[in-house]
Amino acid sequence: MKIINKTLLFAAGASILASCGTSKKDTKEINPKSPYTINVDYLDKSTAPSEDFFQYANGTWIKNNPVPASESRWGSFNELDQRNKEKLTVILEEACSVESAIGSDLQIIGDYYEAMKDMDLRNELSPKKIFLIKEELKQIKDHSSLPDAVMKMKKKGISAFSSLYVGQDLKSVDKNTLYLSQGGLGLPNRDYYFDDSKAEIRDQYLDYMALAFELFRFENPSEVAQRVIKFEMKMAESMMKPAELRIPENTYNPMVIDDADEIVKFLNIKETAAKYAKDKKIENIIVGQPKHIISLGEVIASENFETVKEYLAWKYINHYAPYMDEKLVRLNFDFYGTALSGIKEMKPMNERAIEEMTNKAVSTALAKEFVARHFSEQAKNKVNTMVDNLLAVYETRINNLEWMTDETKTEALKKLHAIGRKLGYPDTWKNIKGLKINAQDYIGNVDACHSFSFEENMSKLGKAVDKDEWGMPAHLVNAYYHPLLNEIAFPAGIMQAPFFDVNAEDAVNYGGIGMVIGHEFTHGFDDMGSKFAADGSFTNWWSEEDRTNFEERTNRLGKTFSGFCPIDGHCVNPDLTMGENIADLGGITMAYYAYTMTDEFKKGDKRSGFTPAQRFFLAYAQLWKINYTDAELKKRLATDPHSPGKYRVNGPLMNSPEFFEAFGVEEGDAMRKSEEKISKIW
Structure with a gap:
């Protein structure tokens, strides 16, 4: 997930464990198909969950799903992104085939796509653009x-x-x-x-x-x-x-x-x-x-x-x-x-167009069409309820922190309750009526988009911050926390399976988007987000003692991740990834305890041979299933504040007593840190 700061850019108390813990109980098997649950076909049963939980949960999927030639990685995000692209392609093809009013959403996206895919015209006009660029360079004397x-x-x-x-x-x-x-x-x-x-x-x-x-x-x-x-x-x-x-x-x-x-x-x-x-x-x-x-x-x-x-x-x-x-x-x-x-071949033009348009001013028009055709208000309402449930868990856990003083807890709760939320899409869409797009001038369209964004950005100088503005388009498969606005945002694009589905069982939804919600909440309290106050300002609200206690715990978590080296000579950088690692640990913890409040968890019924707690952790692990090309993995280790998918699963779970109990992981097992090395933060 992304933490925005321009940006995508994130120890539990004893009493909360007692009140929400997973006590062992008799369970009975029920129909595993409705509502749908975790995918047992992904499992690698030759690997013990106590040795490598990512491999156990995803090993068969990993083996059977190599990275496609046109991709650098392939996982849950990509699968959903691909489904979204199929829907967006239909929108683009329709926009190209109908006459639309100048300045309308369909005209803007249709003509942009038409110009982009006309490679014959691009080949013809390219020498002219080269000439114009060299003429501009002559003016720099x-x-x-x-x-x-x-x-x-x-x-x-x-x-x-x-x-x-x-x-x-x-x-x-x-x-x-x-x-x-x-x-x-x-x-x-x-x-x-x-x-x-x-x-x-x-x-x-x-x-x-x-x-x-x-x-x-x-x-x-x-x-x-x-x-x-x-x-x-x-x-x-x-x-x-x-x-x-x-x-x-x-x-x-x-x-x-x-x-x-x-x-x-x-x-x-x-x-x-x-x-x-x-x-x-x-x-x-x-x-x-x-x-x-x-x-x-x-x-x-x-x-x-x-x-x-x-x-x-x-x-x-x-x-x-x-x-x-x-x-x-x-x-x-x-x-x-x-x-x-490490990508072997270029994506088809429709996919390249969608990716390009998503990162340009025309994204607003594309997002509006996507939301109008494919977004469910029912999904938005249910996710909103899940946000409320995660918020309640966070409040309880902050109140029960043993390492934080009451004065700092008061400020933490003040910030928690001030966190705003944006779900699905903006209440008011950005006005792009002034954006001029021409079906016969692709490079001109690119320039027009950049110029529009530049003018829009510079026009903000001296004005009050528009707190209703979104940091990413609504069709994107992503989410973010914005520290300066102290808000979380979940675009419509991510409110779909495997992250969320109104027909999925609670274990899948809380292990999926529930964890993402907790992750984004925790970005407000990670090593950097915690330096911003309830109003979003870069203001210290910690006592020196509490900050020291917090950093002792985050440093312990950093040591977990510093040992992960997927390629010789290329390791996870714990300083670069610290915020995301804290957010992952906080996210899975908050989502788990929110799940324990559901009727599904309390009934304790097994599905596909797994208890509710086990299904929750499997859903979490299967959310982060992914394969990378070697080149992409090396690049991400050098540049990405997120740890690779395998370590987003195993790293937090090595520090999760709730996971240990669910799968009987004992001290000395690879998936369990010794007690003095476990990081208990939020």
């Missing part, structure tokens, strides 16, 4: 040209040198402010430029760059590529590592705009930002990484200006390559798809 050039690129969706955007102020959460953060690299993060384990990727990136420069008719393309990657390495050297970027103390650095102007000379930040913010008065800016920004300015000033221009040319080329002719599209895919993620 010296360092004084950079501010305007960079902002023009930003308007096209290209982040050169750094990232400039308007966002919610971490401490004054009711207002929007200007942010400047590190960015502008072609590889996933700074570590890719320096780690020995990424040397092959660097070589492949260099080859891709040289071939792309050749297709754009640059002289001596290999030499140009060498200069650009060396320039990117100089940029990357002073950047923060991914785990460091998670820490708000590191990245919240408010500055008076005049002071920022002194360290961001390459961007002339005060004048440039004011120009693109329609001359609004800008007094302050938040600089994410001041030391890096200063170093970046020095790198730009000391570099041969022709190399700086070549870097900007590369930013143009790399940005537009996926939208151009077949050669450039394939070249871009060969690196970002195959080399970085």
Whole structure:
């Protein structure tokens, strides 16, 4: 799940265990088919649940479901996403086949799709776009040209040198402010430029760059590529590592705009930002990484200006390559798809279109059509009830925490009860009437979407935060917690099987979306979310003693995950994944105790040979079933704040007394940490 902070971006008391615990009772077998339950065909019965629960719950599925050639991973999220894409494809094909009013949702998505899939026209127009890009580059004559050039690129969706955007102020959460953060690299993060384990990727990136420069008719393309990657390495050297970027103390650095102007000379930040913010008065800016920004300015000033221009040319080329002719599209895919993620073949055009449109301004039109045709209000109402049940469990558990003082508990409960919820879709859809989409101009449509989003973002400067705005489109299979709004959100796209189904038994629903609800709640109380108060502000509400107790427990959990190395030399980074690991442990714990309050659990009937508690944990494990390509797994270990699926199951359960009891896991078994190493947090 995603924690939004721009973003996707998360010890129990004795009395609650006593009141909600799983006492052993006589059980009887009932019809396993209605309502549906866990899938016993996924099980690997040759593996004991006490040795590797992920393998036990999913082993047969893992064996029989290799990653498809057009994917980098395959699991529950992908299965549901695929079903959603089938529904969305019907919508797109219909939109292409009917005449719709200009500016209507069907016109916008239909014409975007029509233009994207017309590869003959794209091949024909690509040389013209190459010419226009090179003409734009000619306008960049010296360092004084950079501010305007960079902002023009930003308007096209290209982040050169750094990232400039308007966002919610971490401490004054009711207002929007200007942010400047590190960015502008072609590889996933700074570590890719320096780690020995990424040397092959660097070589492949260099080859891709040289071939792309050749297709754009640059002289001596290999030499140009060498200069650009060396320039990117100089940029990357002073950047923060991914785990460091998670820490708000590191990245919240408010500055008076005049002071920022002194360290961001390459961007002339005060004048440039004011120009693109329609001359609004800008007094302050938040600089994410001041030391890096200063170093970046020095790198730009000391570099041969022709190399700086070549870097900007590369930013143009790399940005537009996926939208151009077949050669450039394939070249871009060969690196970002195959080399970085292990994908063997490109997805069909309809799936590529849906993924692309989901990440652009047209996503609103696509989401509206999806919700109108495929979303169940019954599902929304039942999920809302589950949220209430999880909230009640969280309140009880906070009240019974043995390691937290009453004063801090009061603040924790205040925050818990202030958490807002967004379910299904927005009450008011974003207005995209001004977005102009043309069935004969694909790249023009891409530019229009980026320009629309840029203008929309910059228009927020100086305005109050719109707390009704959603952080992701409604058809997406995902969920998030937003620390600055102190809210959880569950789009319509995820309120379907296997995460949730109105016809599923409670064990499946609580082990599925119930765990996700608990996960998102817990993001408000993970190692970073816990630094934000009930009103969403970056404000400390902990006593020093309680914070120390909390960190002792989170460090213990980190040690669990630091031992997971799915590929030699490539291990889970406990600092990068800490928030998600805490959220997974909290999520499964809260969902379990919410499930124990249901009639289904209290009856204790067996289904498919399993008790209610066992089915709950199996449903949880089967939710995270997944296979990865080796390349994708390596990339995710280096970049993703989530642990791989196997460890999202085994890691939390190794710290779960409720799981130990359900499956008779004893001390000394692989799936059980010794008592002094178990992390009991929320």
